[in-house]
Amino acid sequence: MTTTSRTNTCDRCDRKTEHTVRIEVRTESQKEENIKFSREPYRVSTCSECGTKQVQRMNNA
Numbered sequence: 721m722t723t724t725s726r727t728n729t730c731d732r733c734d735r736k737t738e739h740t741v742r743i744e745v746r747t748e749s750q751k752e753e754n755i756k757f758s759r760e761p762y763r764v765s766t767c768s769e770c771g772t773k774q775v776q777r778m779n780n781a
């Protein structure tokens with residue numbers, strides 16, 4: 721698993737903070753609502769200040 725560190729804007733801190741970023745590919749859905757997101761790569765970035773996670777899909781097309 722690749723983990724990188726980068727500076728992102730945190731909505732909760734309302735400023736730029738250091739984030740831990742890792743890529744996840746979810747191969748199984750946890751809820752019915754997530755089925756459309758299954759098997760797609762996500763970028764999960766966690767604020768090192770407040771711990772808030774921001775999840776973004778990699779392919780925004």
Ligand SMILES: [Zn+2]
Pocket residue numbers: 730731732733734737767768769770771772
């Ligand atoms: Zn934060």
